[in-house]
Amino acid sequence: MGLDARTQLTAKFLTQHELAELLRLPERTLEDWRLTRSGTPYLNLGRHVRNDVQDVLAWVQEHRRG
Incomplete structure (x- = not known):
C-alpha cells in the first residue's frame, strides 16, 4: 500500500490569530511586520493571510539570539 504525493502533503497553515497565539504576540504586531516586510x-490566499508552520519555525530559528 503506497502513498502518492497528495496523501503525503501535511503542510499546516496558521491563521493570524493562531500565529499570534503561537508566538505570544499581539495580532497587530504581525500586521505591522507584514506592512514592513x-x-x-x-x-x-485571496483575501486570507496564512503562515506555513514550518516556515514560521525556520524563521524563529534564524532570528534566535544567544
Missing part, C-alpha cells in the same frame, strides 16, 4: 513568511 520584516516578520514571518506568509501567503496571501
